Each structure stands twice: as structure tokens, then as C-alpha cells.
Amino acid sequence: MADSLPFFLTWLVTWIALMAYLWRLEAKLKGIERDEGRGSGDEKVER
């Protein structure tokens, strides 16, 4: 198990970094949508 630690660390750090970035983007998107007080981005572009 200890031999697999490098893979475990690599996997964990990479996915935490990518998920944190995704959550940050999702939060920003929701924030903009909330400010607009409308539905999704697609709807807004159509308007």
C-alpha cells in the first residue's frame, strides 16, 4: 500500500485542483445568473 502512495497523492492533488477550479467557475456563473435575476445563460443570450 505504501508503494502506491505516489499515485494516490498525484491523483488526489490533481482532482482537488481541478474540482476547486470547477466549483469556483460554477459559483461565479451562479453569481452572475443571480445578479441578472433570470434563468440560464442560454436564455439570456436568446434575449
Place this chain on the structure above:
Amino acid sequence: MRRTIGHILTVAIGVLMVVVFTLAFFWVPPAKEFAEWYGNGHIAKIIFVHVPLAIVSFIGFIAAAIFGVAYLMTRKAQWDELSYASIEVGWLFAVLATVTGSYFSRLAWGEWWSWDPRQTTMLLVLLTYSAYLLVRGAIEDTERKASVSAAYAVLGAVASIFFYWVVPYLPTVQAASAHPSGIIARGGLDFHYRLVVRLSMLAFLLLFVQLVRTKSAILRLERVKMQIALRETEA
């Protein structure tokens, strides 16, 4: 619709992530050649993270060039937004590929950075796209920014092909490189590795798509918001 696709992608990414991790941790055996060369066959499993990150970053840079060409042909802002989003996300993937590669270098060769040709070409890719992000940020005029970015994305893709697929395979460079890609290319890793690396590639590719979709949606909303504000100012 956008949200439904987003939810499906998130579930698929989550499931694949768990499956790949479980298979890699409990099912894939240590690689014999890596055990002989580096003393620990389990470090070959870093491939399941490092290789998909590098390949998906390359796919992102090529996609950015295609979106850039679409912008130059149509002058529609959404192509510019997709191109920029692909480069930003691709750049992050390239950074993570470099970091995971550096960790492998530390484990295998005892140094975090050894100026191996593979490391050097990846660094050049990173510098190329770091410059893109700086150039884009420095231009204020929206249309000029989009045109310059699109042209840069196309040139960047040419450079990427060169750095990812030409330079590392030159005979003199291959002779100087200790990168274990030769083992993979020769089919030296068994089917456990080939299966899991493909599943992992799919997981990272779906995550890339999800990130680009979200980033471009933000850019689209910001553009619409700015257009409304401009119209209100003019009125």
C-alpha cells in the same frame, strides 16, 4: 438544457473518477520495467493522471485553434469565448501535467527538474500559452482582442504540434531523453494499464468539456451584461 447536460457530465465524471481510482489502486499490478529501473513498479500508475492531463491539454489547444479559425471566418463572439476558455483550461491541464511529471522525475531520477527534453518542451508550451493569456489581458478593444487571440491560438497550435509530437520524437532528442514514453509506445505496459489509462483519459476529457462549457457560459453572460449596459448608456 445546459444544466441537464452539466448534471449528466458531472455524474459521468464522478463515476469514472471512482472507477479509475479503484482499478488503479486495487487491480493494476506494479509495472515490471518501472520496478527494474526505478525500484518501485507502482510509480508507473502516475501515468493514469499525467498522460491524460498532457494529451487533453493538447486537444484543448487544437480545439482553441479551430474555434479561433471559426471566429476569424464568422466574427461571432461565441467562437472567441470558446477559444479562450479552451486555452485557459488547457493551460491549467498543462500546468498539472508538468507538476505531476516533475513529481515522477523526483521519484524516478531523484530530481524535481532534470531538463529532460520532454520537460523542456512542456515548459515551452506553458510559456507559449502564458504569453497568450498576458497578451489577451493587455488588449482592451474587444474585437481586436478576439482577432489577435484567434490568430495567436492558431500559431500556438502549430507550436504545440511541434513541441508535443515532433521534437520529442526526433532521434537525437529521444536518445537524450530518459522519459519512459518509449515503454508505453512499444506496448511495454500490460492491458491493465492500457485499459485504465483510456478510462482515465475519458474522465479528464469530460472534465475538460465541463470546465470549458462553464467558463464560456460565464464569458457569454459577461458579454451580454456589457452589451446591455452599453445600450442603456447610449439611450
